[in-house]
Amino acid sequence: xxxxxxxxxxxxxxxxxxxxxxxxxxxxxxxxxxxxxxxxxxxxxxxxxxxxxxxxxxxxxxxxxxxxxxxxxxxxxxxxxxxxxxxxxxxxxxxxxxxxxxxxxxxxxxxxxxxxxxxxxxxxxxxxxxxxxxxxxxxxxxxxxxxxxxxxxxxxxxxxxxxxxxxxxxxxxxxxxxxxxxxxxxxxxxxxxxxxxxxxxxxxxxxxxxxxxxxxxxxxxxxxxxxxxxxxxxxxxxxxxxxxxxxxxxxxxxxxxxxxxxxxxxxxxxxxxxxxxxxxxxxxxxxxxxxxxxxxxxxxxxxxxxxxxxxxxxxxxxxxxxxxxxxxxxxxxxxxxxxxxxxxxxxxxxxxxxxxxxxxxxxxxxxxxxxxxxxxxxxxxxxxxxxxxxxxxxxxxxxxxxxxxxxxxxxxxxxxxxxxxxxxxxxxxxxxxxxxxxxxxxxxxxxxxxxxxxxxxxxxxxxxxxxxxxxxxxxxxxxxxxxxxxxxxxxxxxxxxxxxxxxxxxxxxxxxxxxxxxxxxxxxxxxxxxxxxxxxxxxxxxxxxxx
Amino acid sequence: xxxxxxxxxxxxxxxxxxxxxxxxxxxxxxxxxxxxxxxxxxxxxxxxxxxxxxxxxxxxxxxxxxxxxxxxxxxxxxxxxxxxxxxxxxxxxxxxxxxxxxxxxxxxxxxxxxxxxxxxxxxxxxxxxxxxxxxxxxxxxxxxxxxxxxxxxxxxxxxxxxxxxxxxxxxxxxxxxxxxxxxxxxxxxxxxxxxxxxxxxxxxxxxxxxxxxxxxxxxxxxxxxxxxxxxxxxxxxxxxxxxxxxxxxxxxxxxxxxxxxxxxxxxxxxxxxxxxxxxxxxxxxxxxxxxxxxxxxxxxxxxxxxxxxxxxxxxxxxxxxxx
Numbered sequence: 075x076x077x078x079x080x081x082x083x084x085x086x087x088x089x090x091x092x093x094x095x096x097x098x099x100x101x102x103x104x105x106x107x108x109x110x111x112x113x114x115x116x117x118x119x120x121x122x123x124x125x126x127x128x129x130x131x132x133x134x135x136x137x138x139x140x141x142x143x144x145x146x147x148x149x150x151x152x153x154x155x156x157x158x159x160x161x162x163x164x165x166x167x168x169x170x171x172x173x174x175x176x177x178x179x180x181x182x183x184x185x186x187x188x189x190x191x192x193x194x195x196x197x198x199x200x201x202x203x204x205x206x207x208x209x210x211x212x213x214x215x216x217x218x219x220x221x222x223x224x225x226x227x228x229x230x231x232x233x234x235x236x237x238x239x240x241x242x243x244x245x246x247x248x249x250x251x252x253x254x255x256x257x258x259x260x261x262x263x264x265x266x267x268x269x270x271x272x273x274x275x276x277x278x279x280x281x282x283x284x285x286x287x288x289x290x291x292x293x294x295x296x297x298x299x300x301x302x303x304x305x306x307x308x309x310x311x312x313x314x315x316x317x318x319x320x321x322x323x324x325x326x327x328x329x330x331x332x333x334x335x336x337x338x339x340x341x342x343x344x345x346x347x348x349x350x351x352x353x354x355x356x357x358x359x360x361x362x363x364x365x366x367x368x369x370x371x372x373x374x375x376x377x378x379x380x381x382x383x384x385x386x387x388x389x390x391x392x393x394x395x396x397x398x399x400x401x402x403x404x405x406x407x408x409x410x411x412x413x414x415x416x417x418x419x420x421x422x423x424x425x426x427x428x429x430x431x432x433x434x435x436x437x438x439x440x441x442x443x444x445x446x447x448x449x450x451x452x453x454x455x456x457x458x459x460x461x462x463x464x465x466x467x468x469x470x471x472x473x474x475x476x477x478x479x480x481x482x483x484x485x486x487x488x489x490x491x492x493x494x495x496x497x498x499x500x501x502x503x504x505x506x507x508x509x510x511x512x513x514x515x516x517x518x519x520x521x522x523x524x525x526x527x528x529x530x531x532x533x534x535x536x537x538x539x540x541x542x543x544x545x546x547x548x549x550x551x552x553x554x555x556x557x558x559x560x561x562x563x564x565x566x567x568x569x570x571x572x573x574x575x576x577x578x579x580x581x582x583x584x585x586x587x588x589x590x591x592x593x594x595x596x597x598x599x600x601x602x603x604x605x606x607x608x609x610x611x612x613x614x615x616x617x618x619x620x621x
Numbered sequence: 622x623x624x625x626x627x628x629x630x631x632x633x634x635x636x637x638x639x640x641x642x643x644x645x646x647x648x649x650x651x652x653x654x655x656x657x658x659x660x661x662x663x664x665x666x667x668x669x670x671x672x673x674x675x676x677x678x679x680x681x682x683x684x685x686x687x688x689x690x691x692x693x694x695x696x697x698x699x700x701x702x703x704x705x706x707x708x709x710x711x712x713x714x715x716x717x718x719x720x721x722x723x724x725x726x727x728x729x730x731x732x733x734x735x736x737x738x739x740x741x742x743x744x745x746x747x748x749x750x751x752x753x754x755x756x757x758x759x760x761x762x763x764x765x766x767x768x769x770x771x772x773x774x775x776x777x778x779x780x781x782x783x784x785x786x787x788x789x790x791x792x793x794x795x796x797x798x799x800x801x802x803x804x805x806x807x808x809x810x811x812x813x814x815x816x817x818x819x820x821x822x823x824x825x826x827x828x829x830x831x832x833x834x835x836x837x838x839x840x841x842x843x844x845x846x847x848x849x850x851x852x853x854x855x856x857x858x859x860x861x862x863x864x865x866x867x868x869x870x871x872x873x874x875x876x877x878x879x880x881x882x883x884x885x886x887x888x889x890x891x892x893x894x895x896x897x898x899x900x901x902x903x904x905x906x907x908x909x910x911x912x913x914x915x916x917x918x919x920x921x922x923x924x925x926x927x928x929x930x931x932x933x934x935x936x937x938x939x940x941x942x943x944x
Contacts, residue, residue: 164921460941460943538688609940614942
């Protein structure tokens with residue numbers, strides 16, 4: 075190699091873009107577009123979405139169109155991806171809403187946003203841990219037991235479902251396992267996430283293939299054969315529909331727009347979070363251009379597209395009236411396992427091996443969902459510590475793995491406390507999930523509002539972002555931000571307007587007041603403490619004036 | 622949780638590096654002295670940008686350029702100014718040319734190199750003027766070294782400043798602390814202007830540290846981070862500048878300098894400041910020494926830096942900031 079001498083180093087090369095680069099050491103970002111796609115899709119696993127977010131609305135809101143709900147949710151998801159993708163290209167920093175909102179508005183508003191988001195994330199972690207037991211392990215073991223005729227598995231599944239000790243123990247193990255993985259470093263985390271994502275997607279592909287090659291008549295036959303040994307009815311398929319009618323369920327209701335709104339809201343609950351890579355933008359490759367926005371949008375299209383295609387198959391193969399009926403039945407529901415698609419597809423396949431595989435693939439979605447949530451909480455605590463709002467110890471990283479061990483420890487501690495509350499308060503995971511979603515919607519609206527302000531409050535950052543295009547004279551990012559704020563406000567209204575979606579309004583308003591108070595208190599305590607050390611927290615978090 | 626403010630005298634240092642031609646980052650660096658505030662500004666090298674963006678003057682009087690993959694057109698002087706700012710914020714040099722000149726730049730690499738160097742030096746002169754103007758009347762000084770990416774021609778420009786102290790391979794006093802500065806890096810696949818073999822790095826640094834009167838209170842301002850310090854992790858790149866992959870994924874390696882690590886372990890300064898590996902931001906300890914790499918994301922227009930409060934015998938606090 076040559077030794078550097080005067081005049082060297084100016085070799086340059088032409089590029090078709092019209093930009094000429096010289097030889098210089100390069101910034102390398104770690105997370106590839108594919109891993110970014112996986113990270114975003116992991117935040118809303120399609121497998122979990124199909125099991126718990128859609129089909130329960132068939133009986134609850136008769137006439138509500140899930141197809142219109144899918145289409146409306148896709149529009150909202152794309153608008154969010156465009157807005158957040160463009161916004162992040164202007165400020166490609168790890169830290170997500172805390173950085174985006176705080177840098178554009180004021181650090182205290184960024185912290186309020188972050189408190190709402192992180193509270194929702196901690197609740198989500200508790201929900202995922204609890205649902206891993208009550209949605210994945212318990213029902214799946216029961217389903218495999220029923221399909222394979224192994225009573226011990228049915229009993230094990232039922233025991234897990236009713237035992238709070240198992241729920242807390244297994245949920246805690248999932249939180250700790252995910253945290254240990256994260257503490258091992260980002261490289262292993264992305265590998266495991268990619269692997270889990272592949273397993274869940276292969277599981278969905280298996281369901282697709284099983285149902286594609288199964289006729290409706292074939293499913294009815296398989297179902298009656300399977301269910302006959304449990305119910306003693308030769309035509310359990312018909313009996314399920316009849317029972318639903320007796321319970322007052324209309325299996326072929328006329329279209330109702332009023333009932334489509336809550337269906338849309340429910341679909342949105344696990345379909346609007348395909349943009350979580352903004353929390354790791356500092357590590358994402360090509361975060362300055364439109365790549366991240368496109369990757370986010372692709373994730374949203376894949377998620378809703380796959381769900382819609384499978385939903386079409388479910389109705390076609392299981393039969394419309396039967397599928398509505400089995401998802402609406404109350405006391406007369408004849409099985410120990412809930413009517414998730416994995417259970418019905420296992421019956422259609424008629425194979426114990428298939429039942430096991432679908433169980434594993436479905437269960438894999440929960441650690442997959444857990445990892446980005448824990449990552450986001452950790453990154454947020456890390457960012458607070460960097461800005462002096464938490465002790466600097468929480469910004470320290472391991473010299474071996476580069477993982478912030480103290481921030482991970484704080485996340486785990488808070489998550490396990492909330493899991494304990496979720497397990498023992500008897501309100502069920504649905505209320506935990508909906509409260510988590512509504513808390514996070516506050517933050518998502520604040521990001522939208524900040525995107526509107528970006529071109530006016532941070533014109534330099536906006537001009538050097540992926541696009542400075544305008545729509546009717548207004549910057550595209552501001553238009554998208556305004557739409558995000560409006561659409562999510564409508565979604566908020568729907569969640570609060572339809573009580574069957576699971577929100578306790580009084581409890582929710584109290585929680586919002588507590589979170590707001592805690593954010594303001596944290597900010598002002600930290601600011602006072604740091605001022606005594608000669609450091610102005612406002613200035614640590616603020617942009618240095620360039621002029 | 623939060624330590625009490627120390628009564629003893631504190632030296633406040635703001636450190637940043639790797640601004641790579643980003644005018645807004647340089648301005649923020651200079652203004653950091655008043656913003657945080659800081660008694661001394663330390664710039665750890667790699668001042669110059671990596672890319673030249675021709676803005677082509679079209680026949681209809683408009684201007685066209687490709688900025689971050691997007692084709693942009695400026696019709697007015699104000700729009701042209703904004704386009705130049707966007708290019709500059711991203712650490713690139715804007716060069717207004719007509720269509721013939723644009724063609725000539727594309728075809729003639731010598732001409733391109735000359736244009737690049739001229740743009741780079743013109744920009745740096747503006748930076749030095751800005752610093753001299755802003756820091757005049759204050760006690761703060763900007764201690765600046767070049768990094769491995771910086772061409773030798775910038776040295777003369779750096780030395781022209783009155784409030785900018787070009788301090789490569791020197792020892793300066795920052796309050797009660799001696800500061801050793803060193804801008805070279807070890808070998809890189811890019812074969813940049815200021816690279817040395819490890820034994821040469823060690824012997825040059827050793828010559829400097831042997832002159833220290835109180836190494837335990839000293840500050841090292843060394844562009845390249847110490848080897849295997851967690852401040853030096855990057856993906857491995859081969860001689861053709863392609864990622865080395867293992868198991869289908871880019872392979873991470875420690876890219877720091879063993880010589881720098883050895884000199885830190887031997888001298889055990891109070892503080893060691895580094896840059897060079899933008900993505901390996903962090904704070905660590907090597908023996909008693911607090912070692913910091915604030916990272917760099919100059920292309921976003923944010924200045925990654927570190928505000929450090931030093932007592933005579935210890936690091937009181939350090940805050941990684943992104944301003």
